[in-house]
Amino acid sequence: MRFFVIMSFVMAAIIVAGFSLNIVMGRSSFAVPAIVHVHAFVFFGWVALYLAQNVFVGSGSLALHRRLGWLALLWVPLMVALGTLMTVLSVQHGAPFFFDVRQFLISNPAQLMLFGALVFAALTMRRRTGWHRRLMFCAMAILTGPGFGRMLPMPLLMPYAWYAALVAVLVFPIIGILADYRRDGRIHPAWAWGIGLMLGVQAVADGIAFSPAGTALAKGIVAGTAGSHRPLTPNWP
Numbered sequence: 001m002r003f004f005v006i007m008s009f010v011m012a013a014i015i016v017a018g019f020s021l022n023i024v025m026g027r028s029s030f031a032v033p034a035i036v037h038v039h040a041f042v043f044f045g046w047v048a049l050y051l052a053q054n055v056f057v058g059s060g061s062l063a064l065h066r067r068l069g070w071l072a073l074l075w076v077p078l079m080v081a082l083g084t085l086m087t088v089l090s091v092q093h094g095a096p097f098f099f100d101v102r103q104f105l106i107s108n109p110a111q112l113m114l115f116g117a118l119v120f121a122a123l124t125m126r127r128r129t130g131w132h133r134r135l136m137f138c139a140m141a142i143l144t145g146p147g148f149g150r151m152l153p154m155p156l157l158m159p160y161a162w163y164a165a166l167v168a169v170l171v172f173p174i175i176g177i178l179a180d181y182r183r184d185g186r187i188h189p190a191w192a193w194g195i196g197l198m199l200g201v202q203a204v205a206d207g208i209a210f211s212p213a214g215t216a217l218a219k220g221i222v223a224g225t226a227g228s229h230r231p232l233t234p235n236w237p
Helices: 002-024 034-058 062-069 072-092 101-124 129-143 145-151 161-184 189-209 212-222
Strands: none
Touching (some): 002 034, 002 129, 002 145, 034 129, 072 101, 072 212, 101 161, 101 189, 129 145, 129 161, 129 189, 145 161, 161 189, 189 212
């Protein structure tokens, strides 16, 4: 369990560092609409909850861990809804120039829905602790994507910036695989499910995003907004 406690702090640190770097470098500020603050509160609230849950298990506070875990039933749907809304608002304001607008628009909600699915799968398998903690770990790893996206030199990685962030996210379950093998001499199947679903969801999201329907959807959402003035493909401003 010590591994999961340590890695929960590592993942949380990456998320915090990514958003903090944006503020320090002047790429974002606190002078934003209220919905952005609500989004930040909800998502960082999950980070705090995930940290607390790992600490509780690590310290033997299992009863508190179980009681607090039911918050996920309310928290996760709110995260998916807010994350999808913020994605739409972002593309209407131009979205990060180093991402393809279509890929950003479709992949963000798709990976968020996978996050939610992994969390709920982990909850249904809460008595099978090996599956539970690893599925939760993979779900949390997905949320590090925006943190990596703010720390990696994304403009230099165009047009593959989105995939660079995805590869960075996949490092976490790969570390989990190595930890399992080093400790037990075998690898838990939950890691294969986590990695496979992340890659599979991305493949499906790309198929939708780069289809005529995905292009039409993106154009329709940005029509009449500031986002309509930038090309759909990654492009230096």
